[in-house]
Amino acid sequence: MLSPSFLHTLEYGPAPESDSAARAWIASHEGKFGLFINNEFVDAVDGRTFETINPSTEKVIAKVARADKADVDKAVAAARKAFETYSVSTGDQRRDWLYKLALLMENKENRKRLAEVECMDNGKPVRACHDVDLHLAIQCFKYYAGWADKKEGKVLHPAGGQFVYTRHEPVGACGAIIPWNFPLLMAAWKLGPLLAAGCTCVMKTSEKTPLSALAFCELVKEAGFPAGVVNILSGFGPDCGAAISEHHGLDKVAFTGSTLTGKKVAAAAALSNLKRVTLELGGKSPLIITKEADLDQAVMAAYVGIWLNQGQCCIASSRVFVHESIYDKFIEKAVAKAKERKLTANPMDWSVGGYGSGSQGPQVDKIQFDRVMNYIDAGKKSGAKLLCGGEAEPQNGKGYYIQPTIFGEVPDDAKISREEIFGPVLCVMKYKDVNEVVKRANDTMFGLGAGVCCKDIAKAHRIAHRIRAGTVYVNCYDVFDANCPFGGFKSSGCGRELGPYGMRNYQEIKTVIVDMSTAPDITNTNQ
DSSP states (O other): OOOHHHHHHHOOSSOOOSSOHHHHHHHHTTTEEOEEETTEEEOOTTOOEEEEEETTTTEEEEEEEOBOHHHHHHHHHHHHHHHHHHTTSOHHHHHHHHHHHHHHHHSHHHHHHHHHHHHHHHOSOHHHIIIIIHHHHHHHHHHHHHHHTOOOOOEEOOTTOOEEEEEEEEOOEEEEEOOSSSHHHHHHHHHHHHHHHTOEEEEEEOTTSOHHHHHHHHHHHHHTOOTTSEEEEEBOIIIIIHHHHTOTTOSEEEEESOHHHHHHHHHHHHHTTOOEEEEEOOOOOEEEEOTTSOHHHHHHHHHHHHHGGGGOOTTOOOEEEEETTTHHHHHHHHHHHHHTOEEOSOTTOTTSOOGGGTEEOOOSSHHHHHHHHHHHHHHHHTTOEEEEOOSBOOBTTBSOOBOOEEEESOOTTSHHHHSOOOSSEEEEEEESSHHHHHHHHHOSSOOSEEEEEOSOHHHHHHHHHHSOSSEEEESOOOOOOTTSOBOOSGGGEESOBSHHHHHHTTEEEEEEEEOOTTSOOTTOTTO
């Protein structure tokens, strides 16, 4: 869990000086950014651009080239050409490129710039970007640098006596489509295993948060990756994302985002060239708090699980089931904890803490702000009890800020209980017994994550095993590590990211069968 003690281990020294590295970087590009293709920044083929907005000020940050199908074609051509040589590069070469990239991101000046750019574009507090998101992204690249030179296969022993072995070969040129909630971290989750396996990439960033990936591209080139290995496009789903999903020149597509869009990506991949697909999709994750739980620990798990990143987290613990015997005490503590949170007027302020500090930035844009407010209105009409928050609260008259919101006594069939909100809204429900709560927890189309708070560890294990979800936290929440696989059951996706499982997404298994009958027979002494 992102507890204060855990966050302390991620603190990356004192807060940097307040001068804005992001503003200096944007000014050095005159506020205009191209697409990254073949290790160069280029304009879109049709010359179109779009503006990216700071969600805390509602002001334009910069103009970014807008990629469409023609730009995807260029990037795919570059990726396919680069694959010819990158796919046969040695494991130690890929290891060294990945590790150098991680070290460049870890560099004090680079890390500060990346954190500020992401803060400005996304709205989350800059210390959260710097101390947590970038820490995890750097960890991911280092982890997969360690995998790059450890490709392996198996020797098999068929009945016919042939010599048979398997090879793990890179799947090819890959498409990747990443979301806006953790831009650099999601890029690392895709690029780390992909590059370690020997694949090349065409990645589309979200139109809401294109800038930090473009700053990252400069480090990709500096790390020494050959031209065409990493191509990053800024664009919108209907033109750029769709073109990647259906492109016949790509051998795989990896997508992180909503279930609805994930279905479209999978369909396009199937109808084009049946490219390989991995999907990390939405969630409506249950957190079960038993009567044996440590109440303070449970409140903290729920706090972290829903408020992380302004509630804009796919695995958010947005449905909390509390045993009826401790429900009232939990509500009292949870509401008090929520009211301690502070809306941060200036997320770029380095003196303001990150995820564990109680600081909350704005939602990422007006579209997401309106979406969350509509869900809050639906919650008020559902018969649920509004316990705190529930209102917009602009800071200095600007920004897409929403108060931390808790609903109690939420009906299981309420819209806010069934659908992914992706905002700072917590739904709390009572339950009586374990069988009942497991059934209710599993009564959802989603299966990304879940949690159990229970001091009876055997009971906690039993509940965890019955929950249909890809990750189940016990007495904690939102623990992320490059070594731990992540992905969903049911409509929360297919495939796993991170850990050794993450490498398998980007490898094909080839079987080589050698007839040994022409080999000398060492049992024949006449030879």
